[in-house]
Amino acid sequence: MRFSFGQLQGFVAVAEERHFGRAAERLSMTQPPLSRQIQKLEHAVGARLLERDSRGVRLTAAGEAFLVDARRLLTLAGRAPDLARRVAAGLAGSIRIGFTGASAFGVLGEVLNTISDRLPDLRLELSELVTGDQITALGDGEIDLGLARPPFDGEIFSSRPVHREPLVLCVPEGHRLAKLGRPATAADLESEQLITYSPDRARYFHELVIRLLPVAHHNVAHAVSQIHTVIWLVAARRGIAFVPASATRMTVDGVRWLELAGFPENPVELHLLWAKHSTNPALSTVLKALEPMTARLG
Incomplete structure (x- = not known):
């Protein structure tokens, strides 16, 4: 089935005017080509869509049904150029965002709300991915923007810090450290069993903990990749753990959160990450919308 935009316009005009002459005048054409x-x-x-009689033109049952879709098609066709311009300008279309599970505790919601407030016609598609998988997905063009942990290859990717926060100590309820009455220090942790992070699946947090606290192999109870898993293992009294402060927003029975003393103030970083070769026009408008968030970090 093939018909033209002009044929649809002609049919709708005749259907609404109920008269070929008036419809032709409305379309600035003569009646014979309109009839054709x-x-x-x-x-x-x-x-058959139209019937002529002495009183003018009337729609057949098929014409009545076709008129509904004809109007819809003309409306869509009319919107198409504007939509194309808005997509090209990065004001519409979609942006595919990868994020680490831990970012959902805090900054992810602010990022999404900021984008939606400033770019309401942009569709947001989310994928929960660890940083390594985000890097692969960005390189393959499967996502446009990541919320990921450094470091990154500066020749392939651009990045911008979007959030920094302290570490806190997660300990089981009733643990001796919960009774210190002060922030915990490295000396307080020397004999403790530590739940730490996988060097493969959670490399950023693994290396961060190693830098902050020399961890002997015999002091590692478990090494896992997800922060929520770390916290649940602490609740099961399998050890203690370092977690980002935003994780304290989780409600988990059987754990306590302790401040740390003698450690860097805000060592946990989260960055916006994107591939330099990205061709999605929405990426630049999203990055501009997020500038106030990144500007806070200097």
């Missing part, structure tokens, strides 16, 4: 347009449209559709 309608004939070609009826042939393409395979059904």
Whole structure:
């Protein structure tokens, strides 16, 4: 079935005017070519759409049904150029965002709300991925923007810090450290069993903990990749753990959060990450919308 935009316009005009002459005048054309347009449209559709009589023109049952979709098609066609311009300008379309599970505790919601407030016609598609998988997905063009942990290859990717926060200590309820009455220090942790992070699946946090606290192999109870798993293992009294402060927003029975003393103030970083070769026009508008968030970090 093939019919033209002009044929649809002609049919809708005749259907609304109920008169070929008035419809032709409305379309700034003469009546004979309008009649030929309608004939070609009826042939393409395979059904009679209009009936003429002495009182003018009336729609057949098929014409009544076709009119609904004809108007819809014309509306969509009318919107198409504007939509294309808005997509090209990065104001519409979609942006695919990868994020680490830990970012959902805090900054992810602010990022999404900021984008939606400033770019309401942009569709947001989310993928929960560890940093390594985000890097692969960005390189393959499967996502446009990541919320990931450094370091990154500066030749392939651009990045911008979007959030910094302290570490806190997560200990089981009733643990001796929970009774210190002061922030915990490295000396307080020397004999403790530590739940730490996988060097492969959670490399950033693994290396961060190693830098902050020399951890002997015999002091490692478990090494896992997800922060929520770390916290649940602490609740099960399998050891203690370092977690980002935003994780304290989780409600988990059986754990306590302790401040740390003698450690860097805000060692946990989260960055916006994108591939330099990205061709999605929405990426630049999203990055501009997020500038106030990144500007806070200097």
